[in-house]
Amino acid sequence: MSISKLLATTATGVLLATSASAFAADTVYGKDFGNGSSHTTAINGTDVTFSAKTGNNKNKLIEGKFSYKPAQDGYQGVGVSPLKGSDVTVGEIDKNEWIFAEFNDSRVISNLTLGLLFDGPEYGDSKEKAFITVTYFDDTTKEFKLQAQGETTALWTGGFGTVSNLSPASDGLGGVWSIDNPFGDNAVKSFVLTSHADKSDFTLYSVTAVPEPESYAMLALGLGLVGFMARRRDRSNLYV
Incomplete structure (x- = not known):
């Protein structure tokens, strides 16, 4: 697994773990x-x-x-x-x-x-x-x-x-x-x-x-940014 994918997976896991406690009823x-x-x-x-x-x-x-x-x-x-x-x-x-x-x-x-x-x-x-x-x-x-x-x-x-x-x-x-x-x-x-x-x-x-609905939107945005950065790094590695 590439470093970027590893970082993305770790960051996503942290965000999801946080959401499990902070975003549950x-x-x-x-x-x-x-x-x-x-x-x-x-x-x-x-x-x-x-x-x-x-x-x-x-x-x-x-x-x-x-x-x-x-x-x-x-x-x-x-x-x-x-x-x-x-x-x-x-x-x-x-x-x-x-x-x-x-x-x-x-x-x-x-x-x-x-x-x-x-x-x-x-x-x-x-x-x-x-x-x-x-x-x-x-x-x-x-x-x-x-x-x-x-x-x-x-x-x-x-x-x-x-x-x-x-x-x-x-x-x-x-x-x-x-x-x-x-x-x-x-x-x-x-x-x-x-x-x-x-x-x-x-x-x-x-x-x-x-939490109010905007909090869920911020979580989704955070996950999206992690995924975007991972894909960007993977593409740049193709040309190294």
Whole structure:
């Protein structure tokens, strides 16, 4: 094997090995957030910080803490509780409770999974709604809503994504909803989860992220340049 081909093969192997870790989908789970006010973890090669907040004015929120209730049907999500005083429901995101997620670098959210959204008569809850506000990396914002409409059906509004049921919304089960490509293919800077009604509460089960499409394009360009240089060197060697 020629030196140029050897270098090309080695470089391609390095790029592919890097891509296997940096370009694969990566998931974080609410059950791992602990009981503090914030939790920072790595997702797909960048840091994301989740924060628990409470208050009725989004611009004047105070620190809350992550809290949990027993898992239903094996799905353990995370909620929010105040640092002081009483809580409507420990382990859920109720009215005036918020979870913020802030990314250090651009990532596309490929899946968002929420739990404990019901549509009565379970627990006296009817058509519960989760509200999600997203800030993209171009600083535009968009609001999305997930509303339970039955034991295995829910409505996801916002123009992107598809929702499916992982655990029926009935007594003793999880009311767990998985939204694929929830915010489209645009890179996300942050998103916020909250409830606008006393009778609508839910949990954050998991978030899955992938690099934005431009990152894949850069990888393909890098591989193409390696191949081009290898072919160029091989041709020049013919005339030596």
